[in-house]
Amino acid sequence: MVKSRIFLFLNGTVFGGWSITPDFPAGSGTTTGGSSAGLAQKSVKLRDNRWYVQVGDDSIGWYFKAPYNQNTDISKMITRPSAFQSFEKYLNTLSQILTGNELKNIKITRLDITVDYFETLENVLQSLNVINKQVEVEYMEKASRRTGMMIGKGSEIIVVYDKADRSNRSDPLTRIELQIAGKKLPTRDIFKLKESLLADKGKSHFNTLTLNHITLDKPHDVESKAVHDRFKEFETLLKHDGYLSARKKLNENGNFKRDYGAFFILDPWDNQPEKVFNQSMESFFNDVR
Numbered sequence: 001m002v003k004s005r006i007f008l009f010l011n012g013t014v015f016g017g018w019s020i021t022p023d024f025p026a027g028s029g030t031t032t033g034g035s036s037a038g039l040a041q042k043s044v045k046l047r048d049n050r051w052y053v054q055v056g057d058d059s060i061g062w063y064f065k066a067p068y069n070q071n072t073d074i075s076k077m078i079t080r081p082s083a084f085q086s087f088e089k090y091l092n093t094l095s096q097i098l099t100g101n102e103l104k105n106i107k108i109t110r111l112d113i114t115v116d117y118f119e120t121l122e123n124v125l126q127s128l129n130v131i132n133k134q135v136e137v138e139y140m141e142k143a144s145r146r147t148g149m150m151i152g153k154g155s156e157i158i159v160v161y162d163k164a165d166r167s168n169r170s171d172p173l174t175r176i177e178l179q180i181a182g183k184k185l186p187t188r189d190i191f192k193l194k195e196s197l198l199a200d201k202g203k204s205h206f207n208t209l210t211l212n213h214i215t216l217d218k219p220h221d222v223e224s225k226a227v228h229d230r231f232k233e234f235e236t237l238l239k240h241d242g243y244l245s246a247r248k249k250l251n252e253n254g255n256f257k258r259d260y261g262a263f264f265i266l267d268p269w270d271n272q273p274e275k276v277f278n279q280s281m282e283s284f285f286n287d288v289r
Contacts, residue, residue, distance in 0.1 A: 004113060004114060005082035006080075008078070008108055040055075042054050050065065050066070051066035052066055079094070081284075087193075110181045112178065112179050115273045118172060123174075126214065127211045129247070136152060137245060149161075151244075155182035155185075156179070198285055209272075210268060214266060217264060219231050234263050237250065
């Protein structure tokens with residue numbers, strides 16, 4: 001099942017002096033003293049290589065940026081609303097962890113929206129296209145092995161990566177992650193997130209991103225050598241870098257469609273990122289069980 005998820009980065013003085021003294025850095029992965037709303041706490045290091053206090057178990061973890069000492073205000077919080085059955089349950093749990101004033105104080109600083117496909121990274125990169133012709137594309141590599149792609153820059157970035165590799169899974173899983181910040185955020189108010197995302201219907205997020213089955217249409221033998229050379233050039237780039245990169249490299253003069261359009265047929269996937277996002281958000285925000 002293809003599913004969309006949301007992650008929230010929040011700022012605001014959510015604790016005016018932490019009520020426990022976490023053990024950093026030696027306490028990695030160990031439970032610290034004290035609890036919040038009856039939830040276990042431990043110190044963890046996340047992908048940004050910084051220490052956080054994790055409140056709750058790994059499946060719903062709330063991450064608070066580690067304070068220097070118990071008198072230091074905590075102002076950064078990372079949460080995973082999609083780890084809960086519904087947005088209502090997420091807000092209810094959040095209200096058990098934070099006080100009323102803290103809830104009013106926090107603001108969204110970054111919103112990550114993800115769509116996961118049970119496909120290999122290679123297959124997704126082969127199929128990916130972005131309508132914005134001017135978008136910047138950068139490949140991510142580790143030890144000479146391609147591990148993902150970064151599209152765009154600044155306050156709206158799309159990252160495509162091998163989630164199975166990062167999660168040590170044996171079955172294929174590729175994540176398309178949209179990171180939104182600053183002026184691109186639909187809202188900074190956590191209590192207006194539902195109406196903002198549902199009203200938007202994903203039009204400013206995933207509508208420029210498409211996935212397509214690509215069928216090559218090899219030219220007939222009677223065609224000129226120049227035509228066959230262009231086909232081979234497109235075929236090689238497609239296999240190595242995927243459709244988006246091939247299109248960008250071959251469109252420097254703005255003639256990609258004229259010079260290469262006859263060599264392939266695009267057949268859209270049934271589950272486009274925008275469709276998955278819209279359906280998942282409708283279910284998540286409107287589930288009141």
